[in-house]
Every structure is written in structure tokens, then in C-alpha cells.
Amino acid sequence: MCEECRELVDPKEVKLEEVFAKYKNSKGALIPILQEAQEIYGYLPEHVLKLISQATRLPVAKIYGVATFYAQFRLTPIGRNVISMCLGTACHVRGGAKVLEAIEKEAQVKDGQTSEDGRFTLEIVNCIGACGLAPVISINSNVHGKLVAEQIPEILAQYE
Ligand code: FES
Incomplete structure (x- = not known):
């Protein structure tokens, strides 16, 4: 060229x-x-x-x-904030599924997708090495642990 x-x-x-x-x-x-x-x-x-x-x-x-x-490829753009929801064993047994449900509802996004407003991308991951804090999510590079579903709206509100 x-x-x-x-x-x-x-x-x-x-x-x-x-x-x-x-x-x-x-x-x-x-x-x-x-x-x-x-x-x-x-x-x-x-x-x-x-x-x-x-x-x-x-x-x-x-x-x-x-x-x-291949899971490594994305066909939709990444949102401004990437939520990694851990559903490894420790997070799973300590109520990770309920936290996930709360995230899906609050952020209006499903695993592997980006919300329509481009605010959040959600991905489910296996163990992020913080099992002592289970159930755990990370948003961008911030880890939020020992979560209960009720905390999710307040946490997500910190991310525009
Ligand atoms: S299983 Fe979730 S951090 Fe290890």
C-alpha cells in the first residue's frame, strides 16, 4: 500500500x-x-x-x-467494564450462583455478552485465586469478595 x-x-x-x-x-x-x-x-x-x-x-x-x-474470540465489542464472575468450586459452594443472578439482573447482561448500553461485559471464570474471599467477582482489576447478592447494585453503581 x-x-x-x-x-x-x-x-x-x-x-x-x-x-x-x-x-x-x-x-x-x-x-x-x-x-x-x-x-x-x-x-x-x-x-x-x-x-x-x-x-x-x-x-x-x-x-x-x-x-x-473458540471462547477466546469475541464477536461483540467489550463493554466499558468487564465483570469476571468466579464460579470455581469455592465460589460455587458459597452462593456464587445467586450473586451471578443478581449481576445478570442488575447489569442486564448474560455470560459472554455486553450490555446494550455498553457499560458491562460479563464473563464467567474458574477460580481467580482468591478462594478465601469466595464468592468473588472482579470488575476491571478490582476484586470484590465475600459477596451476597444484595450488595451487587451498590457495587455496580461504582462503575460507569
Ligand atoms: S473458586 Fe472462586 S476464587 Fe477460587
């Missing part, structure tokens, strides 16, 4: 072109391409799946199938 063209094109797309160039002659490079595309965009938008399809000459349906098969 010439320098003038680079200035006209979305910088993320320029980076994506560089990824395509890097894997141009590599067979079976779909996973690393998807990983690097997700690093660039934060998730895998539909138009990016189409660009990957053109570059790899693989059908969009196949790329979509791979992107939805």
Missing part, C-alpha cells in the same frame, strides 16, 4: 493488512490471524471477518465457525 493510500485508510485496517502480509504464505494461519485481528479491533466485527475471508480465500461461514468455536 502506498503512503498516500495509508493516510486515507483506517489505521486499524492498515495494521490488519500488515497481518495479512505476514501470514501470506502460511497455510493454516487462520487462528493467529483472528487473534491478531482481535488485538487490533478489541473484537471481531463482521466487516473484519469478511476482510479475513478475502485475504485467506476461505468462506466467511468457515471463519465465523472458527471464531464462534
Whole structure:
């Protein structure tokens, strides 16, 4: 791509072109391409799946199938705050399911999804190494422990 063209094109797309160039002659490079595309965009938008399809000459349906098969790939943007709800053994036995229910209700979001207002993304995880504080959630990098469902509205209110 010439320098003038680079200035006209979305910088993320320029980076994506560089990824395509890097894997141009590599067979079976779909996973690393998807990983690097997700690093660039934060998730895998539909138009990016189409660009990957053109570059790899693989059908969009196949790329979509791979992107939805692996939990590491996201097809929707990440919210402003990421809630990681631990449902490892300790958190599970100490009432994690009720805390999860309260989060889903208060944040209007389900596991692996982002709320419509873009405020929260929820992911269920297995043990974040704070079992002594079970049940535990982390929001961004803040850990909240020894939770009961009733505390959730007040905690979530701290995150705009
Ligand atoms: S099981 Fe939840 S922090 Fe370990």
C-alpha cells in the first residue's frame, strides 16, 4: 500500500493488512490471524471477518465457525467494564450462583455478552485465586469478595 493510500485508510485496517502480509504464505494461519485481528479491533466485527475471508480465500461461514468455536474470540465489542464472575468450586459452594443472578439482573447482561448500553461485559471464570474471599467477582482489576447478592447494585453503581 502506498503512503498516500495509508493516510486515507483506517489505521486499524492498515495494521490488519500488515497481518495479512505476514501470514501470506502460511497455510493454516487462520487462528493467529483472528487473534491478531482481535488485538487490533478489541473484537471481531463482521466487516473484519469478511476482510479475513478475502485475504485467506476461505468462506466467511468457515471463519465465523472458527471464531464462534473458540471462547477466546469475541464477536461483540467489550463493554466499558468487564465483570469476571468466579464460579470455581469455592465460589460455587458459597452462593456464587445467586450473586451471578443478581449481576445478570442488575447489569442486564448474560455470560459472554455486553450490555446494550455498553457499560458491562460479563464473563464467567474458574477460580481467580482468591478462594478465601469466595464468592468473588472482579470488575476491571478490582476484586470484590465475600459477596451476597444484595450488595451487587451498590457495587455496580461504582462503575460507569
Ligand atoms: S473458586 Fe472462586 S476464587 Fe477460587
